Amino acid sequence: MARYEAVIGLEVHAQLATRSKMFCACASNLKDAPPNTTVCPVCTGHPGTLPTVNAGAVEMAIKVGLALGCKIHARSIFARKNYFYPDLPKGYQISQYESPLCTGGSVKVKTKRTDSEFPLIRIHLEEDAGKLMHDYGHPEKSHVDFNRCGVPLIEIVSGPDMRSPGEAGDYLRTLRNVLVYLGVCEGNLQEGNFRCDANISIRPVGQREFGTRAEMKNLNSFKAVERAVAYEIERQIKVVDGGGKVVQETRLWNDAAGRTESMRSKEEAHDYRYFPDPDLMPLTVDEKWIGRVRATLPELAHAKAMRFTRDYGITEADALIMTEDKRLADYFEETAACGAPPKKAANWIISELLRELKESEEGIAACPIGPEKLAELIGLIEDGTISGKTAKTIFAAMYRGEGVDIRGLIESKNLQQNTDSKIIEKHIDDAIAANPKQLEQYRSGKKAVLGFFVGQIMKATEGTANPELVNELLKRKLK
Numbered sequence: 509m510a511r512y513e514a515v516i517g518l519e520v521h522a523q524l525a526t527r528s529k530m531f532c533a534c535a536s537n538l539k540d541a542p543p544n545t546t547v548c549p550v551c552t553g554h555p556g557t558l559p560t561v562n563a564g565a566v567e568m569a570i571k572v573g574l575a576l577g578c579k580i581h582a583r584s585i586f587a588r589k590n591y592f593y594p595d596l597p598k599g600y601q602i603s604q605y606e607s608p609l610c611t612g613g614s615v616k617v618k619t620k621r622t623d624s625e626f627p628l629i630r631i632h633l634e635e636d637a638g639k640l641m642h643d644y645g646h647p648e649k650s651h652v653d654f655n656r657c658g659v660p661l662i663e664i665v666s667g668p669d670m671r672s673p674g675e676a677g678d679y680l681r682t683l684r685n686v687l688v689y690l691g692v693c694e695g696n697l698q699e700g701n702f703r704c705d706a707n708i709s710i711r712p713v714g715q716r717e718f719g720t721r722a723e724m725k726n727l728n729s730f731k732a733v734e735r736a737v738a739y740e741i742e743r744q745i746k747v748v749d750g751g752g753k754v755v756q757e758t759r760l761w762n763d764a765a766g767r768t769e770s771m772r773s774k775e776e777a778h779d780y781r782y783f784p785d786p787d788l789m790p791l792t793v794d795e796k797w798i799g800r801v802r803a804t805l806p807e808l809a810h811a812k813a814m815r816f817t818r819d820y821g822i823t824e825a826d827a828l829i830m831t832e833d834k835r836l837a838d839y840f841e842e843t844a845a846c847g848a849p850p851k852k853a854a855n856w857i858i859s860e861l862l863r864e865l866k867e868s869e870e871g872i873a874a875c876p877i878g879p880e881k882l883a884e885l886i887g888l889i890e891d892g893t894i895s896g897k898t899a900k901t902i903f904a905a906m907y908r909g910e911g912v913d914i915r916g917l918i919e920s921k922n923l924q925q926n927t928d929s930k931i932i933e934k935h936i937d938d939a940i941a942a943n944p945k946q947l948e949q950y951r952s953g954k955k956a957v958l959g960f961f962v963g964q965i966m967k968a969t970e971g972t973a974n975p976e977l978v979n980e981l982l983k984r985k986l987k
């Protein structure tokens with residue numbers, strides 16, 4: 509039995525998908541922007557400049573708060589978090605501290621693995637800092653890109669309620685999906701618009717007090733989060749079992765080496781000083797505004813899954829898998845709208861499409877096969893033009909970029925379903941002649957051998973023979 513229990517809390521920084529920054533009119537979508545081209549005196553904090561709050565960012569934060577069941581506070585306060593770092597030209601970051609916009613709420617996680625609810629402590633608004641670039645043309649010099657200064661973020665802080673790496677991963681995936689569903693964040697860990705830090709400690713099972721925690725940074729994939737948490741729990745157990753003490757520190761996850769490494773201990777840690785930003789009025793949010801935002805809340809994953817089971821007759825397990833990603837759920841609905849039987853569409857998406865997406869490690873946005881093409885493919889199986897096996901071959905070919913002209917691919921690969929009984933009979937005769945032992949078994953009553961013969965013929969025809977016809981003709985010949 510386990511002697512220790514892990515205590516895990518997560519802090520997520522999500523970049524809000526606004527057009528402009530948190531406190532100025534600079535563009536906040538930085539993709540492809542050369543360094544230091546989307547900056548102004550406000551976001552770089554020149555003396556005499558005044559920040560103005562981006563109402564769109566506030567609205568997105570309210571949306572997240574409402575979706576997660578938080579209390580939205582009528583009055584919240586922006587504070588200056590003072591510290592010195594080269595990527596922070598102002599010398600402080602504007603964040604919410606004592607009075608955040610949202611408190612409470614929870615993330616409800618329902619997957620195959622778990623059905624739990626993780627309470628939140630707070631969600632607050634803040635601005636991002638710039639970025640140091642250590643590999644920009646000179647081996648001994650660092651450069652700094654201020655583009656990211658002032659980009660709007662929400663920080664979502666969970667309670668210390670996760671107990672395993674799997675729970676941490678499921679929580680994060682669910683939270684990411686909520687944000688993507690709401691359209692407030694792109695949710696891409698690799699690109700850094702959805703970032704996670706993990707606080708981890710261990711304690712003997714049954715003990716109430718928390719152990720000393722270490723903070724984990726640099727987690728840029730869901731897998732990295734789960735691996736880092738698992739590694740860190742084991743590391744702390746070894747320290748304690750060896751008679752040592754866990755020290756409070758910040759650690760970095762080294763994904764290539766598969767371990768966490770000390771970054772700075774508490775003594776060197778930033779000792780932040782906060783005070784209310786004198787340039788910004790308290791943020792006031794009235795009931796009317798909250799009501800307007802509430803009216804724009806879209807259908808979220810769980811509600812969508814329940815509707816799928818109701819309206820399309822697919823299983824709850826399938827519906828849960830497909831609604832994990834909003835774009836995948838949309839893809840399913842469009843495939844069904846193009847005329848594919850929903851259950852078959854769901855099967856294809858879960859087995860074939862998800863496998864390809866996993867292998868290519870790309871999102872559904874990169875899928876070369878549109879919903880109308882999948883519906884067409886399923887239609888061709890339904891009307892007997894091609895077998896299910898052939899359809900898989902065509903699907904893989906389309907995915908590999910051989911084009912999406914399904915009928916053209918069938919012809920060029922010679923994959924039309926063979927319903928010519930003369931040709932099939934010839935293959936049956938060959939199979940029987942080549943396998944006298946199996947024939948004898950069949951005739952002596954071992955009817956299961958029929959499957960062996962079907963397999964032989966499907967192999968000989970490269971899967972193009974019509975399986976029903978093969979069965980029928982075989983039974984007749986084997987008598």
Ligand SMILES: [Zn+2]
Pocket residue numbers: 529532533534546547548549550551552658
């Ligand atoms: Zn600016």
